[in-house]
Amino acid sequence: MKHFSARYILLLLLFSIALVSNAQYVKGKVVDGSNNVLPFADISISGEGFLLTTLSDSIGTYNFDNLPKGVCTLSVHYLGYERFERTISITEKKTYTINVTLTSSTNVLQELEVVGQSDEQMLKSSAYAVDVIATKAYKNLTVDLNQLLNKTAGIHIRSVGGLGSAFNLSLNGLSGNRIRYFVDGIPMENLGTSLSLNNYPVNLVKSIEVYKGVVPIELSADALGGAINIVSDYKGKTFLDASYSFGSFNTHQIALNAQYSQPNKGYFITLNAFFNHSDNNYWMDDLPVYDELGNKVNNISIQRFHDQYTSGMVRFRIGLLDKVFADELSLSVMGALNRNNYQHPNNNIKLTFGDYHTKNQTLSAQALYKKSFKKIKIKAYTQWSNVIESVVDTSQKKYNWAGVYWWRDASSSRGELNERRSLFVLNDKLINSSLQLSYKIHPRHQVNWAVHQNFLYREGKDKVDALRRSFTTPSTLHKNLMSLGYSINTKNKRLEATVFGKGYWFNAHIITQDYTNNDVENTVNNFFGGYGIVGTYRLPKKMQFKLSYEKAYRLPETYEILGDGIYIRPNPALLPEASHNINFGFNTSPTIPLFQFHYECNFFYRNAQNYIRFVPLGPFGSYENINNVGVIGVEMGGAVHYKKTVSLSLNATYQHLTDESPFDEGLPNVNYQSRVPNIPYLFSNIRLGYHFDLKTKDLQFAIFWSGRYVHQFYLTWEKLGNAATKNVIPSQFIQDLNLECSWKKGKYNLAASLNNFTNTKAYDNFNIQKPGIAFYVKLRCFFLK
Numbered sequence: 001m002k003h004f005s006a007r008y009i010l011l012l013l014l015f016s017i018a019l020v021s022n023a024q025y026v027k028g029k030v031v032d033g034s035n036n037v038l039p040f041a042d043i044s045i046s047g048e049g050f051l052l053t054t055l056s057d058s059i060g061t062y063n064f065d066n067l068p069k070g071v072c073t074l075s076v077h078y079l080g081y082e083r084f085e086r087t088i089s090i091t092e093k094k095t096y097t098i099n100v101t102l103t104s105s106t107n108v109l110q111e112l113e114v115v116g117q118s119d120e121q122m123l124k125s126s127a128y129a130v131d132v133i134a135t136k137a138y139k140n141l142t143v144d145l146n147q148l149l150n151k152t153a154g155i156h157i158r159s160v161g162g163l164g165s166a167f168n169l170s171l172n173g174l175s176g177n178r179i180r181y182f183v184d185g186i187p188m189e190n191l192g193t194s195l196s197l198n199n200y201p202v203n204l205v206k207s208i209e210v211y212k213g214v215v216p217i218e219l220s221a222d223a224l225g226g227a228i229n230i231v232s233d234y235k236g237k238t239f240l241d242a243s244y245s246f247g248s249f250n251t252h253q254i255a256l257n258a259q260y261s262q263p264n265k266g267y268f269i270t271l272n273a274f275f276n277h278s279d280n281n282y283w284m285d286d287l288p289v290y291d292e293l294g295n296k297v298n299n300i301s302i303q304r305f306h307d308q309y310t311s312g313m314v315r316f317r318i319g320l321l322d323k324v325f326a327d328e329l330s331l332s333v334m335g336a337l338n339r340n341n342y343q344h345p346n347n348n349i350k351l352t353f354g355d356y357h358t359k360n361q362t363l364s365a366q367a368l369y370k371k372s373f374k375k376i377k378i379k380a381y382t383q384w385s386n387v388i389e390s391v392v393d394t395s396q397k398k399y400n401w402a403g404v405y406w407w408r409d410a411s412s413s414r415g416e417l418n419e420r421r422s423l424f425v426l427n428d429k430l431i432n433s434s435l436q437l438s439y440k441i442h443p444r445h446q447v448n449w450a451v452h453q454n455f456l457y458r459e460g461k462d463k464v465d466a467l468r469r470s471f472t473t474p475s476t477l478h479k480n481l482m483s484l485g486y487s488i489n490t491k492n493k494r495l496e497a498t499v500f501g502k503g504y505w506f507n508a509h510i511i512t513q514d515y516t517n518n519d520v521e522n523t524v525n526n527f528f529g530g531y532g533i534v535g536t537y538r539l540p541k542k543m544q545f546k547l548s549y550e551k552a553y554r555l556p557e558t559y560e561i562l563g564d565g566i567y568i569r570p571n572p573a574l575l576p577e578a579s580h581n582i583n584f585g586f587n588t589s590p591t592i593p594l595f596q597f598h599y600e601c602n603f604f605y606r607n608a609q610n611y612i613r614f615v616p617l618g619p620f621g622s623y624e625n626i627n628n629v630g631v632i633g634v635e636m637g638g639a640v641h642y643k644k645t646v647s648l649s650l651n652a653t654y655q656h657l658t659d660e661s662p663f664d665e666g667l668p669n670v671n672y673q674s675r676v677p678n679i680p681y682l683f684s685n686i687r688l689g690y691h692f693d694l695k696t697k698d699l700q701f702a703i704f705w706s707g708r709y710v711h712q713f714y715l716t717w718e719k720l721g722n723a724a725t726k727n728v729i730p731s732q733f734i735q736d737l738n739l740e741c742s743w744k745k746g747k748y749n750l751a752a753s754l755n756n757f758t759n760t761k762a763y764d765n766f767n768i769q770k771p772g773i774a775f776y777v778k779l780r781c782f783f784l785k
Helices: 002-021 119-124 145-149 558-562
Strands: 025-032 042-047 050-055 061-064 070-077 084-090 095-097 100-102 130-134 155-159 167-171 179-183 207-212 226-231 239-247 251-262 267-278 283-290 296-303 309-321 328-341 357-372 376-393 397-399 405-407 422-442 445-462 475-489 495-513 519-539 543-554 577-588 595-617 620-642 646-659 682-694 699-710 732-743 748-755 763-765 774-784
Touching (some): 445 558, 495 543
Parallel strands (some): 025 100
Antiparallel strands (some): 042 050, 283 296, 397 405, 445 475, 475 495, 620 646, 699 732
């Protein structure tokens, strides 16, 4: 039966190829008057006894095949444009190419500018559950990428404090390393603390892609809950984008994004750089003050005095464009560093520091190659990185929140955090590489293949504590991921689907120390297989349905399995996390004269197994596979624009995370199927904007009010103890105001931001207060050739 089926399918394919080779084709591209592509335009071709319909694809192209000879009529319609019709006489077996340029409708949308879909809009209309944040509207503001992402449905970011502080990003209930991060499709994994979402300027970014649940195979990620891809700006153009902002807490931020490009000669040179500094000396209330013996004296309100943060990055890139041998071939070198002073541990405020800090130095080199042939696309890259992370705990002083300190006894070896003073230097050497191929078998069929590898070599040395032997004998970690996908769409482009499989290879050579401080060798070698499917169906009136599923794996992060030599103990027995991820949603974008609307709704389900959780022992601990966690939720969002003047957007997320482990360490789990504590389950965002132009003065003004609401949630398990007396992270509604002014068609820009202007007490973690009211001013110059 299997052989019969295989022969039948083969004969059917050969018959189809024979038909294609002897068919009449009509194909072309649909654009507007400015040559912007118009994806998903309604297209039909009719003649005597037949009518065929289709939609233009994401790049505006369409095709009809197997057409009979004779006279037929091609008709193209796109909302907001005049209908196009042309009569075609098909007389022979050949391809007829008819490119269509639509003109804006003058009697339907007189004051609404309608253009072709941008790259961001085309990606958002794909089958994946993906949000795309175009940063153009935010480049004049003093914001980092975390602040932008925190306004997206389904995302909640919890930070310890101000600029540069540790953060945890949750996407549809899954957080931390379960979410992978990329820059232009290249992993940010293990690049050190100098380069992360909390210090990356928005001026260096064109858009941010947020994949929820299923991650496309071209990103080659072992992501459990999704991925975030940062897309660079203005490829192939000459431009200069420079900005300087300053404001509260002695905060200074400089960003430079410049490129010189000669498309006709086929080369470009790019320079990206940023510098950040903040004292983070905001006020905190109700802080416990202890004396030299550890007795509590009183509670005070005071400014933070040891939380300064400084970071910087320079990246130089040179490349070739549109050559016979490559669409793009580029080389880049990047250097980054930071220094982060710690006022207290990330999980409590009882222990106060006055000298403890960390430093990072990162050096990275990268090569990228892209080439598209008639049916084949190739992308390959390799990246080498050297990351040095230093933890400095050498002070003999003991501080309290009042800024008072005492010298420890000369015989004491204790540091501010550790039992013994320490200057621990951790050195990671990494090599990432990837090869991606796509082959278009047919206009409606495509095969994608990708292989990705990540190798890490870690060694370390404590320059003060001779007893610490962590990583004096190096450890290694090697991850490999291979993916294969097949995509298909129907002739009218209304239905699209992709099915894929992923293979995960994971091996490690880990050296730990036993209780007598002798080396113990551990070897890990595992393989896991995942799979999934995504699909979308488009209705004629700009309504779209999406469904996606993936059995995903997330391999242990370097510090989870290897430890970090100080706070985190190694665990060679740690297993990868696995999850069944399901997303179902719909969106629509109706348009009426003067108004544009968009609204969407997305339902999500996650079932994470072998959940990796940090098990603390004081400020130290290790990562272990403890819980299975179930997540079910819904996110909704909508936006409306009136002319070019008023805009309103809002979204809300509800997520229900439950502990699905019947047993905990061999005993019945009393919290089985209870909501997981210390994680927000209801939050929302709103943004209202008003834009106006003084055309005679070439001035543009905009004012925005935005708010974020987070509903209260319990710090500990809801079932345990008396709910009336349990610790609660209270409900919060944080409001910001932003004012922008631009002139000379956006060449010069001035913006002012008033964050948390009601001075609401904000908490992301219990009793760790975030900054109150803050004011910032930003100057930006932008020149595009």
